[in-house]
């Protein structure tokens with residue numbers, strides 16, 4: 001029993017199934033809830049994620065106040081200085097661990113500092129379904145291939161849930177007066193309604209659609225996926241609560257829960273390979289002679305490549321902070337394999353723009369797309385942006401939503417406007433190269449160039 005505790009919230013902005021919060025409330029007489037707004041992390045976030053995070057904190061503060069009468073204490077600055085300094089006034093500090101290189105380094109410093117200040121440290125895993133080290137091969141290692149990992153993941157028992165109760169006898173300390181500053185930092189409406197309750201509402205809506213997941217998940221014009229990625233990123237809902245509620249009673253449910261295990265796999269992988277965002281897991285691919293053309297990169301970022309499905313995805317990302325998974329794969333493949341631009345450029349751009357940006361998921365998936373990762377699409381698998389667009393957005397609903405200047409084209413031409421007859425383009429109000437860009441590369445030629453660049457490092461000439 002600790003008489004006074006500090007709970008340091010990070011990527012677990014909820015009270016339910018939050019092991020650090022629950023342990024502290026059970027073991028303490030008085031408790032302070034803390035979040036440190038860290039400038040190093042804030043600097044990497046674009047406006048969508050920044051606004052979402054700030055709004056999540058306001059919502060968490062209200063939730064804590066509603067449940068306990070206390071408030072979330074906000075501090076602005078460097079956690080490695082702030083947490084140990086505060087720790088001197090407490091018997092114990094609680095937090096949920098994280099896998100990123102930045103977080104693991106920071107937490108080591110904080111742990112030493114807190115102990116030096118005379119307080120105990122209690123850490124748990126509250127952000128993943130299964131903690132790192134709990135899903136291993138027969139040899140006791142992390143599988144380098146996803147499917148065997150998934151098979152073990154699926155039969156691994158979930159650690160007992162902390163018995164969450166809203167009936168706290170612990171006294172939670174009150175407002176230190178930082179909340180007005182927090183609200184003043186919010187520049188725009190956050191992309192999603194914030195808070196644990198809103199996340200649970202999204203989960204509840206998703207339960208009505210999840211059975212169709214396998215049939216619907218690849219079609220970006222429909223509501224075929226859960227859109228829970230930002231909730232998982234901020235921790236407004238726990239992955240095991242999601243999987244417990246979804247269950248495996250249909251193929252769609254099984255397929256969906258399997259995706260949650262990808263999230264664990266990349267997180268476990270990052271912990272063992274902290275350079276996931278910096279180095280190719282297959283080192284030979286770090287020798288690729290990338291083209292890295294700045295102006296083509298800018299066209300990709302701005303959604304001005306002349307390939308409608310690529311432009312639609314990038315515009316959805318820029319406008320909302322989220323992009324459909326199928327389209328993430330298409331735009332990623334286009335950047336790496338049509339423009340021959342280093343996957344790390346795309347990873348960095350996504351990391352800034354996505355509300356669900358998460359180093360493990362982002363770098364892992366970029367390495368998958370680039371063919372450089374542990375279990376990746378083979379390098380010679382190059383998505384054709386036109387056939388992908390025709391297959392997954394046949395009616396053009398997604399394209400018309402995000403590239404409205406092409407909306408009047410018919411369902412065939414909209415995927416590749418340059419095939420349109422001049423009169424048809426004119427009557428749709430389109431002048432290629434003026435109202436909409438001409439394609440910045442020729443897909444067939446770009447494909448050959450990429451295959452040659454990959455082959456050169458795969459089978460170097462003696």
Ligand SMILES: Cc1cc2nc3c(=O)[nH]c(=O)nc-3n(C[C@H](O)[C@H](O)[C@H](O)COP(=O)(O)OP(=O)(O)OC[C@H]3O[C@@H](n4cnc5c(N)ncnc54)[C@H](O)[C@@H]3O)c2cc1C
Nearest residue numbers: 225226227228229259262263325328356357358361362365
């Ligand atoms: C290039 C690229 C970059 C990506 N970057 C990120 C990222 O930064 N953060 C992120 O959370 N996801 C990332 N993804 C994975 C995936 O695109 C998103 O998780 C998904 O689109 C989120 O939408 P959803 O919640 O509706 O997904 P759903 O299809 O409803 O899936 C449910 C959950 O499963 C997990 N999941 C689904 N697919 C994947 C996957 N391929 N890898 C890991 N977890 C998955 C996510 O947590 C997701 O919220 C990336 C994919 C690609 C191809």
